[in-house]
Amino acid sequence: MAGKVWFITGTSRGFGRVWAEAALKRGDSVAASARKLDDIAELVSRYGDNVLPLQLDVSDRAAVREAVATAEKRFKRLDILVNNAGYGLFGPVEDVTEEQARAQLDTNLFGTLWTTQAVLPIMRKQGGGRILQMSSIAGVASWPMLGLYHASKWAIEGLSDSLAQEVARFGIRVTLLEPGPYRTDWRGSSAVWAVPGPAYAEWAEAPSAGSLPGDPEATVGSLLEIVDMPDPPLRAFFGASALETVRAVYADRIRTWEQWDSLARAAQGNRSERN
Template sequence: MATKVWLITGTSKGFGRVWAEAALKRGDKVVATARNIDSLASLKQAYGDAVLPVTLDVNNRVECFSAVDKAVKHFGQIDVLINNAGFGHFGYVEEISESEARQQIETNLFGSLWMIQAVLPIMRNQKYGHILQVSSIGGVMAFPSLGIYHASKWAVEGICESMNQEVAQFGIKTTLIEPAAYATEWATASASISTPIEAYNGLREAMKAASSTMTSGDPNATAEAILKVVDVTNPPLRLFLGKLPLMMIEPTYNKRLETWKEWNEISANAQ
């Protein structure tokens, strides 16, 4: 199998770090990006010239295009883009401030969009490429306290489904990665939290109790799945990670279908 060049955002920790190491261990090359390039020192030390560390804040559109330019000048191509950089914001809809809402959308949605726009001309000229967009189970269903996070992930789901229909003609593949809960810092050190409103404390405590019984996945266990998706000829548009997503999604989608069918006469009459 030919050596691939990966560009992965958010490689300082979590999924990004796991997937970068998986690619490097099998002999691929990785453009590893992070806001603090010092966090990539051990990766560079372990894999040498196979790693190109690049400082990148995905909120900065110019930096996104610059990172892609550096990748192509250094390695000559980009076979795989993984849009992994992002964070979770916790807050009931009434609690979310304007700045919190804007920051969540700026990073998770616009940061992903800028990277996609930067890499698409490269992949079009190559006539191949694979864009993997990290979404979430929260990109296909919603939970209390994550409204603005869901907004960002439902948005990237829409963009990528549309883009997939646009760029397949150029040999470019698209996959939305939809993990459930994993033992990363997503819900702890990497998260931001709105100032609470007392009226929601009862629901907040109930959600906390429910989440305490949930078993989180091992991020390292996801590496094999990502490598397989990158290597197959016809990758899926969507890929769940973990055992929970399908168990949770199936009844949710069945309920949606039931509701649409129940109200179909009213809907049809509105034609």
């Protein structure tokens, strides 16, 4: 079989759909998952046997394992995992319900974990593979009304940093994709709102996805370059403003840590005095 084999979650729209089509256009094969098979029927009709459509809710660990096993049986190997499935939860931390908080982490964080765990034994057995984790600029910076979304993406950052160190010796490379604002469905029909209470009324609406600067189609070249690199980066921003934004955030953090370094040193204690 020519080409690489991808397993991509969340291929019904947005980045997942764009990247699945890009892989297929260049002759690769894709196990494409979505919550509803109707959403990916067009991929099957256009690319035939190169597409394995999988109905999947990534928060269901057993279903994830079954889907990955089905993909391996069909294609005999899995070269690239793209953990793309996820959505945005908007609203004040104070007003997020327990159900909303758990659902956000179940999909964005645990969905990523379950799929990663299911694919790793296959990649270890075949002596290598690529894991692309969908993080975000929201995984390294934060803004109001996105607390639980940030929590899910910051967790993916830490998980994947450790993962990369654990699996490098098996020939498996991990890359955290960190897009800035793009015109995807993240702020559209797939978004969930925790209704703000009166104290947060000024943040009652999220900006429309149409007002965001990034074009998802423009990410294809960079994504494929990362996939084909012999030694890909652990982290990669997508979007022209991401580095500038995060540089300012990190500079502010350094200033704060430096300003209060005396407290940190005082908290260290003195071993000889205690003895």
